[in-house]
Amino acid sequence: MVKVSHFICIVYTIWLLNPHLSMEKCVTLHMVFRSTYNPTDEI
Numbered sequence: 001m002v003k004v005s006h007f008i009c010i011v012y013t014i015w016l017l018n019p020h021l022s023m024e025k026c027v028t029l030h031m032v033f034r035s036t037y038n039p040t041d042e043i
Contacts, residue, residue, distance in 0.1 A: 007033050 011030060 004034065 007030065
């Protein structure tokens, strides 16, 4: 299973490569990822 920290790095990298993406979208993806793969994980 992918670690949350790895996911954050991936999202951040995607955001840097695609500056047109909004940070809100990245946060939403992060929340979806957390709720799907790490329902009890806390940041």
